[in-house]
Amino acid sequence: MTAPGGPLGEFELIRRIRGMAPAHPSVALGIGDDAAVLRPPPAGSSTVVTTDLLLDGRHFLLDECGPEAAGYKSLAVNLSDVAAMAARPVAAFVAVALPKRSAEEIAEGLMAGMAPLANRFSLALAGGDTNAWDGPLVVCVTVIGEASPPAPVLRSGARPGDVVLVTGPLGGSILGRHLRPEPRVAEALALLEAAELHALIDLSDGLASDLGHVLDESGGLGASLDAHSIPIHPDAERLASRSGRSPLDHALGDGEDFELCLVVPPESAASLLRSPPPGVTLHRVGEIEPGPGIRLRDRDGSTAPVRVRGFDHLGAGGEAGGHAG
Amino acid sequence: MTAPGGPLGEFELIRRIRGMAPAHPSVALGIGDDAAVLRPPPAGSSTVVTTDLLLDGRHFLLDECGPEAAGYKSLAVNLSDVAAMAARPVAAFVAVALPKRSAEEIAEGLMAGMAPLANRFSLALAGGDTNAWDGPLVVCVTVIGEASPPAPVLRSGARPGDVVLVTGPLGGSILGRHLRPEPRVAEALALLEAAELHALIDLSDGLASDLGHVLDESGGLGASLDAHSIPIHPDAERLASRSGRSPLDHALGDGEDFELCLVVPPESAASLLRSPPPGVTLHRVGEIEPGPGIRLRDRDGSTAPVRVRGFDHLGAGGEAGGHAG
Structure with missing residues (x-):
């Protein structure tokens, strides 16, 4: 059926998406x-569900990045949440509000950004909702996954003495990397197999803020981080040269790195660092402590509290990439 | 944590919602x-997933109806989709983009609209995503349900000779009723128990359009409807007095009635009409035929093809209630 308002109606669009969606x-x-x-997950497994709503002007700038990047990011951030449970993605549901002036073109761009990710992760595009309006592009993706024991790995299992690791360099993603996060799905599953994971989270709000969630959910624990051990992304260096903040500050505070942060017992940490699973990069950044708060430890052993400047999705300004100031 | 931009940050809001959410x-x-x-559904059951994105200016007018009605409708239309599978709702995921100027007030209004529905249907609010922006209110709800055999009931099972029934009067919901749909969850489960349901759909796009989906998905069948049997809502009469269209035209074409349309074998129809399940109203409106298309039959036996003027979410104009012209 052709829509009164344009060459491609909802039903035709749905038919096309239906044809593109891989089976699962x-x-x-x-x-x-x-x-x-x-269908029910395999016996003993559970189902995980995550949803993220992305907005033009906030999580991406459509005029600058185009719909393909917006589609990629919208699906990738949800896959990252599934990875953060050490689960396997199964199906995505994509609801959109398309700007009326170019609804069809944007819809096709979104699908072009999502389809390769869906194929790579054997994810079915199993449903959605399509609307056109006079407002900016809105993409809401829900992803369902299957977690096989000992997954799902929650935020709440950290214990004093555990070691904190991250899977890659941090900071400055707003320079562009935030549009192309690599969902650490395979890495999470490999880590689940290789080690006892006490807690797992993906770094969407920033290391200090996300580790703070782990500490809160684990009963009000704290952590010490080694300043010299935090892997700093070249983007954090570049951003620091103009922001007046240090590269370390960006690595600790910037959001949307989408690396994993894992908390493991010391013996697992030693074994993982000695022989990480193939394809997985690991950096030891600190350890869990009984007293609340996050402390930053200098090479000389002096410590200072970390001020959390993570991404607050509700309060932050209109900056794409979403870092609260 | 308090957000820089307002008195209530995302994390505080999430904490509050967490406290309100019933358990499941x-x-x-x-x-x-x-x-x-x-957790996996009971043995033999399957999981159903549906998502709907609702927009200020399109599915509701926030300034006129307020956030409580917007919240009610956003959840109710998803529950209606779960009912349309004859499934039982389990959990809802609510992602919102809140207008920054009054994010907190709107968030509380949305929750006030959703909470009674969640409680009535024993539905957990199990997750979501909260954003604030300069744009209009956007609410994207995903609901997960459990379908016990013989559910889920699909659109695709209609057969020639089957009877078409609806659960209530149709048309004119745009006069206000579209904001307060009654999700026919209990009705669907009672019908599943009482009869052999070949096909089931909720009337969101309009009877002609939605029955058209059933006919298409059932292999290109058709139907004849009895003009004098279609239950016409008083709102359709009221709307007709100013629209220049007939009340019947509104009953056939208007969207967002959210009644159920069921297709059952003749013997089930007879038994359901003789003794409907307690609390369920049923109207026989026509029957399925092998030849494609929907025909409207007059009292004198003459027939005319029904022109589908259903709701196309992508092409339709900005009218709240969403009727394509």
């Missing part, structure tokens, strides 16, 4: 009914 | 981690 054995029925139907 | 035995972990964790 857990999806009994995808796009085309009132709801999708999923 | 299938939700192992709700708000507060990277993803929610659901």
Whole structure:
């Protein structure tokens, strides 16, 4: 059916997406009914569900990055949340509000950004909702995954004495990297197999803020981080040269790195650092302590509290990349 | 944590929602981690997933209806989709973009609209995503449900000779009723128990359009509807007095009635009409035929094709209630 307002109606768009969506054995029925139907996860497994809503002007600038990047990021950040449970993605549901003036072109760009990720991670596009309006582009993605024991790995399992590791260099993602996060799905599954994971989170709000969530959810613990051990991304250096803040400050405070932060017992940390799973990079950044708060330890052993300047999605300004000032 | 931009940050809001959310035995972990964790559905059951994105200016007019009605409608339309599979709702995920000027007030209004529905249907609010921006209110709700055999009931099972029934009067919901749909969850479950349901859909796009989906998905069938049997809502009469269209035209074409349309074999229809399940109203409106298209039959036996003027979410104008012209 052709829509009155444009060359491509909702039903035609849905038909096209239906044709593009890869199959997944857990999806009994995808796009085309009132709801999708999923088969139960394998015996003993549980289902994880995550949803993220991305806004033009806030999480991306459509005029600068184009719809393909917006589509990629919208799906990738949800896959990152599934990775943060050490789960395996199964199906995505994509709801959009498309700017009316170029709804069809944007819809196709979004799909072009999502399809390669869906294929790489064997993820079905199992449903969604398509709207056009006079407002900016809105993309809301929900991803369902399957967690096989000992997953899901929660934020709440950290214990004093545990070691804190991250999977890559941090900071300055707003220079562009935030549009192309690499969902650490395979890395999380490999780590789950290789070590006892006490806690796992993806770095969306910034290391200090996200580690803070882990500490809060683990019963009000604290952590000490080694200033010289925090892997600093070249983007953090570049950004520091104009922001007046230090590269370390960016590595600790900037959001949207989408690396994993894992908390493991010391013996697991030693073994992981000695022989990390193939393809997984690991940096030891500090350890969990009983007293609340995050402290930064200098080479000389002196410590100072870390001021959390993570990303508050509700209060932050309109800056794309979403860093609260 | 208090947000820089306002009195209530995302984390505080999430904490509050967490406190309001009813528990559900299938939700192992709700708000507060990277993803929610659901237990597998009861043996033999499957999981249904549906998502709907609602926009200020399109699905509701926030300045006129207020955030409580917007919250109610956003959740209710998703529950209606779960009902349309004859499934039982389990958990909702609510992602919002809140207008910055009054983010907190709107968030509280949305929750006030959703909480009674969540409680009535024993639905957990298990996750979500909160953003504030300079744009209009956007609410994206995903609901997960459990379908016990013979559910889920799909759109695709209609057969020639089957009877088409609806659960209530149709048309004119744009006069206000579209904001307060009654999700027919209990009705669908009662019908599932009482009869052999070949196909089931909720009337969101309009009877002609939604029945058209059933006919398409059932292999290109058709239907004849009895003009004098279609239950016409008083709102359709009221709207007709100013629209220049007939009340029947509104009953056939208007969207967002959110009644159920069911397709059952003749013997089930007879038994359902003789003794409907308690609390369920049923109207016989026509029957399925092998030839494609929908025909409207007059009292004198003459027939005319029904022109589908359903709701196309992508192409339709900015009218709240969303009727394509």
